[in-house]
Amino acid sequence: MHGLLYGGDWNPEQWPESVWAEDVRLMREAGVTMITLGVFSWARLQPGPDDWDFGWLDRLLDLLHAHGVAVDLATGTASPPAWLVRGHPEILPVTADGVRLEFGSRQHYCPSSPVYRAAAGRLARKIAERYAAHPALALWHIHNEYGDHVTECFCAESATDFRRWLRTRYGTIDALNHAWGTAFWAQRYGTFDEIEPPRTAPGPVNPTQNLDWRRFSSDALRECYRAEKAVLDELAPAVPVTTNFMSMFKPLDYWAWADEEDLVSDDAYPDPADPRAHVNAALDYDLMRSLKRGRPWLLMEQAPSAVSWRPVNVPKRPGLQRLWSLQALARGADGLMYFQWRASVAGAEKYHSALLPHRGTAGRGWRETVRFGAELARLGEVAGSRSRADVGILLDWDSWWALELDDHPSTRMRWRELLAGWYAALWERNIPVDFVRPGSPVDGYRVLVVPNLYLLRAEHAAWLGKFVAEGGHLVCGGFSAVVDENDHVHEGGAPGPLRELLGVAVDEWWPVPDGQSVPVRLGEERVVEATVWSEWLEPLTDGTEVLGTYDAGALRGLPAVTRKGSAWYVSCHLGEEVSSVLDPVLEEAGVRPVLPGVPDGVETTVRRGPDGAYLFLLNHGENSVDVPVPGWAGAELLTGEPVDGERPLRLPELGAAVIRGPR
């Protein structure tokens, strides 16, 4: 694979072979370089337990190869065939209420089912054996969107697997009883055999049981992935392997998953009806790039226009799909793939837009497909280039899961919503950020932002302390460092092992009711409003400086924002107004935006490769703007026009530019 990938999922089983030749001809016309095949082909490839039909797929790979299109070949294990389900009904997943979900959709399997796992492994092996050496094969695509519909199963097989997982984790039932705090509410277990999944219960279920269930459920799906990966690695060691992620997805700990991928790929569906969709998309793309520490990733699925699964599915207006695709490139993608190549005429996704729409080559959609394919070809040199950031944002799935357990001071404290304000503040300033895994190397970052870290392990506390000790700037949001890995409150209360570092103690959580807010005074002039969350906070040391105070209500006069040395604590939820706290930190840490003087709404990133640096300018606003690009003398790659770095560049509404500069 070289240059930027362009293509999408193709489900040719839906049409007679006679249509395939036209498809491939049109792919060439559009500049398609890679096609994903076989995502939902299990029933076609294996019509019965010992019945295999590969001829049609042979012909497809040959055909694509003959036309110079590489193949991302799926193992097709996300949708087991009817005969397998009817022969082994225990494969079907079960809800927390005990409902066994029926065949007729997709992902109808229990992740812990030995029968499913064996059948999936057998299919993967057959495919790998047959195509490992095919010249069209460029990438393995395991399964599809793990956890899209079924992230957990409560059946008896899952219960057995959960107990196995718990035995491995805890060793003894006493260790589990301690970790789960079963002394409370008389939940003590005598043996592992007494444990079941956290099915619907009379009242709130043990929180640590729920937390372990989240961990187990992510792991159970990962076991499925690993089993297939092992087969592919064995039979085709040279071919990279991916599975398509679903952006920042709570059920799966993608840090752990990405460790076992050769290439990170993502399915991203920002909503054209959401005026802030591009900010959330930037966040997700930053995560994808961060998952393997900056290595280019692949946008495996996006929609050319509308999707079909929202209540109201608004299409992308002309120019929007181009802009949003370039955004993925700007944030580290090396390819842009779509769901799907040719629009289905039947089934659940027939109203999902496609590169080749129902109208065929007559409509707007096809014109944009062809036009963008040509543009992309001009950006080939960007492939492989990387970007860097001075700011890291901590992301820990374990803490996310724990944060959103039941019976907390406020159910409104949701990771994605807490994160959004911090991220948007940085995005608005065009400050590049990476997501950072707890415990990973952070010596390259000047500032580490921790919007929330409800669950904090002792070793991560030490790691944060080391970061600060070595000159880093830490900014930590409220309701952090509350519990340990067992969801036990740290001794002496929050922020537990960070009390020393931050120089504060939380006396009590003061969640803010819906529709209300609390003013926070930051210096003489500036008052911002906190929603959702506030804290009764006490400084612990003389070195603790109070930067902001609550300005009304029961907490009036108490500290809201503090710093001790280069460790900041923001006890309340400020949304995007957190910029009032962040800006001076960035200033002090010497963090600068990508480019100064960029108009509002213009997203700016830089990727650097061996042949130069690439400045991306993306105008998300509703007007045309002039963007000064001082120092960026070179060429604008989309147009091929030279850029002198002195005159500003004009970007129309939804306009974009990619400038190759010397540095």
Added chain:
Amino acid sequence: MHGLLYGGDWNPEQWPESVWAEDVRLMREAGVTMITLGVFSWARLQPGPDDWDFGWLDRLLDLLHAHGVAVDLATGTASPPAWLVRGHPEILPVTADGVRLEFGSRQHYCPSSPVYRAAAGRLARKIAERYAAHPALALWHIHNEYGDHVTECFCAESATDFRRWLRTRYGTIDALNHAWGTAFWAQRYGTFDEIEPPRTAPGPVNPTQNLDWRRFSSDALRECYRAEKAVLDELAPAVPVTTNFMSMFKPLDYWAWADEEDLVSDDAYPDPADPRAHVNAALDYDLMRSLKRGRPWLLMEQAPSAVSWRPVNVPKRPGLQRLWSLQALARGADGLMYFQWRASVAGAEKYHSALLPHRGTAGRGWRETVRFGAELARLGEVAGSRSRADVGILLDWDSWWALELDDHPSTRMRWRELLAGWYAALWERNIPVDFVRPGSPVDGYRVLVVPNLYLLRAEHAAWLGKFVAEGGHLVCGGFSAVVDENDHVHEGGAPGPLRELLGVAVDEWWPVPDGQSVPVRLGEERVVEATVWSEWLEPLTDGTEVLGTYDAGALRGLPAVTRKGSAWYVSCHLGEEVSSVLDPVLEEAGVRPVLPGVPDGVETTVRRGPDGAYLFLLNHGENSVDVPVPGWAGAELLTGEPVDGERPLRLPELGAAVIRGPR
């Protein structure tokens, strides 16, 4: 049966026989002419498997006959007795989640249950054998409100029946696989035995499976009906048969059902708290009249005042029940029946109003019962008369079901809401309309209105083309002609087989988000707002005239409303503002209102019989109004006063008049 029927359901099992004599005396006082008996009498008639008790019912029929009251005798099969359910628990219906619904309410049976069907048939036979020749018997009333609570059952018996139905429809599993598009998402079936009902699944279920399930479920209940009908026809061939419909009811294809009825009857419960209830009621009554192409129908159930099953049950204010009853007559009913005669003092419907309320003869309710009975007697000659319409509205249950499947461009596209605007526009102008079954004769109509026809079969496309070719005016709403009978998108996209006729192609669906709207410019002066739906529309021919364009947003300047010859296409949802499009069509087609110059809020219809024409004037407004009635010299039947056709008629608030004129 002659004259207009007046009466209601009577459940005398609830009281000692000693009360019956008073009931019958009061029926005479009120002018009651027909009583429905036995709707919920199964447990009383058959206390055990081989235990029958008909004596009490014998006495009731004799008593009613002796007092000149005819009987609408029910087969009583809607509520199987406890002993049957406990002896055969598999009779109980099962939800999509697998919950087997319990005895204790009504309609607790699986429509596909052989045990239920056999028991229902046996009961119907016993009743028919006993009463076929009873002189009181005027009408058979099969079952009660098929599908009111249970429109579908997901049990194993239903699964077997569904597979049988599918085998009949498709013949081979390959045909089914093609129709359902099972190549997508690997849903291919090897045999019919692998198919189950569309129970709750991990994600969206195959849409064609869901569509066939709708068809099957309507048919399964119809099978129940047909089995009883066959028994009654065999034993009492001269007695007409009905089952009470529930207005325009999605789960049952009443076109097919009405084919097998001798008389259409309806249960109608417009909500007094809804200021537009009468417009919706008019719509439902027009359907009932249309179901057998204009033959008089029977309002089998309405509430004298409040119902008891809404969250808040507002009564009918004085005069409202009279006005609304006359409305049913105005739209073709030949009788007005009520639920129920004497108010229950126990059970789930004790707060449902009755002709004889809890207060007995002391209260307002009884006074209105008696007064209206007397009025109705004066309108007897109206019975049997008919009305005609120049405008037909297409209604196709198959398309309705398909329209509202999941994973569409917008979940907000619901048939009843789309229809409402078109219907109201015509109602406001007092334009008579019929509902039209696809494929039926339409030579009598000048204009055919198609608010939506998402699913369009090839033969219906040809039928529409013929209508236009023969001089008809066709007005077709958006998101029409999208799929074929298998829910496959028509080749080349919408409006598929109507592209030629309408002269347009839809490039992309542009649903409008909730709370937003898009302006549509119709000529120089007129701008209306489209909500819910818009389309990227392209004219295909020079003959396509653009009558309206989108005036903002991504579609600005694109066509919104077009015509080609006498075929109009309205690509957006205009609600009642669609009148701006319809008015010129009606003008051009020569369609006139019933009466010119009628004040707003006055509903006007005409029925014609051998003895003259009957003009109905119904004042739904809140003020008294003067209605000019040019040409209507004759008599006002409610008062008996002469009308000279020159002076306007004064109608008080909620007032009504029925003028017999010569023509």
Added chain:
Amino acid sequence: MHGLLYGGDWNPEQWPESVWAEDVRLMREAGVTMITLGVFSWARLQPGPDDWDFGWLDRLLDLLHAHGVAVDLATGTASPPAWLVRGHPEILPVTADGVRLEFGSRQHYCPSSPVYRAAAGRLARKIAERYAAHPALALWHIHNEYGDHVTECFCAESATDFRRWLRTRYGTIDALNHAWGTAFWAQRYGTFDEIEPPRTAPGPVNPTQNLDWRRFSSDALRECYRAEKAVLDELAPAVPVTTNFMSMFKPLDYWAWADEEDLVSDDAYPDPADPRAHVNAALDYDLMRSLKRGRPWLLMEQAPSAVSWRPVNVPKRPGLQRLWSLQALARGADGLMYFQWRASVAGAEKYHSALLPHRGTAGRGWRETVRFGAELARLGEVAGSRSRADVGILLDWDSWWALELDDHPSTRMRWRELLAGWYAALWERNIPVDFVRPGSPVDGYRVLVVPNLYLLRAEHAAWLGKFVAEGGHLVCGGFSAVVDENDHVHEGGAPGPLRELLGVAVDEWWPVPDGQSVPVRLGEERVVEATVWSEWLEPLTDGTEVLGTYDAGALRGLPAVTRKGSAWYVSCHLGEEVSSVLDPVLEEAGVRPVLPGVPDGVETTVRRGPDGAYLFLLNHGENSVDVPVPGWAGAELLTGEPVDGERPLRLPELGAAVIRGPR
């Protein structure tokens, strides 16, 4: 027990024994006098079927006794251990949909389970045998919050028990068929064996079946309580027994429950985020005092600050917990206990505030714990004193259950919301009220308020008549006296057996739709708005005086409020505006507030004991106020300062005073 109790639940199983000594030391520091032990100790006390471990509990009781802390010892039966559930999975409760609820929370048992009942009885016996004579033992605490999570179970065991209960109630199946009105909808039962619990059914379930199910479910839990009570009474006859109630709790008929308690205790959790929480709390406390006709009760659980089970859990601001605790005293409590002593660090309630918070003795919480303990010690003499009221409010669980059955004129008629307006009107005026059980002695009351009595038995009608006949003033709200104990509408309609007494007949219910209101004219000047409910009301006698009329809509000019002699009828819902009706009644009846001239927001009550009277003044307002206390010369007990009865007393925001006066 003497003086006022102070303490809380302690779950020491959660910590190593080494911590216990510190706990007990801190209890002394805080002035704790009683501790509840063993509420969730079953799994610890009985680790296996024949395995008992009491040593740790022995040590705890000894330790507490040594430190002068009394013990409220729980039987611990609310949370059966895992081994019991796994050995007898049929213990687990089942929902109306058939979902068997899983272990992992608490209250995971079917109240009708013989296995559960036997195991609970065995545990209670073991505990009683061991500790009956322990000198620390002051109170038995059976179970915990009966019905908190599981108020009903739909399993087969429950069905058997329900049938047994029905046989006892009705004797014959004919009697049941009559009571349930099974003649309607063909629900007739041939034998009791055909009856099942009211599980989810196709449509509305028989209302009397649902009503009996409510009665049975309250009784089934009460059977559990009685079985344990019998064991404790047998083995420790001198030790009083309680179970902790949950304020005015619909599922359990606390009148019947309190009959079987030696001491009423309550768990009360008013929401600090609700500005009217203290009014609702006053209502609940009045009920607790009334349950045993004025005997002091025990606030068994309250939160020192925030709870953890609301969506957003706002803490109590400084001073609020003191004020609200004194409120319980003011309304008859003889002790203030908390959940819980030491904050849990794990489990579902770790964010529930505690007397000893996570921060330990460092924080605000502990300071308030200690400060209030010292204050409480100064109020010891209040213990045992009582209060009296001239006004009674009728409360009947049977009627409450029936009122809120389905298929009523309006689902918005909820007892707690109807009651709220009447209660608040009296609270605002500082009029003391008791709750009154139907049929109980009422000779001490001048006014009896009946916000709603939908279900009225004949004997209670007679009892109300007698009250009025003997000079009492009765004020009865709408939708009362509608049905008898079988939920059958009284003959002739409402208000059935009260028609004579009230002098009115209801012709029809006119519920008011959401968001609408109806003006009611009360005399020349005063118009108030009725929401939710109105009635078409007719005076029956000349003696019926119309005090208010509807002033718009269909009911314009009809009576809304009437009186006949000293029996008032208020046919509409006026919320707190009902004071316009109540005030003249109180005036006429000679009912006076506790103290005249008290500023708004200051709650005032009096308790009287052998040593004097105690005037409580509680300032719920947001400002400091001066309260005149004419005649209350004595001492303010919290400060020890003398009060001369002439100068007003100043109360700061959230301030309180307790004046001991001579009378």
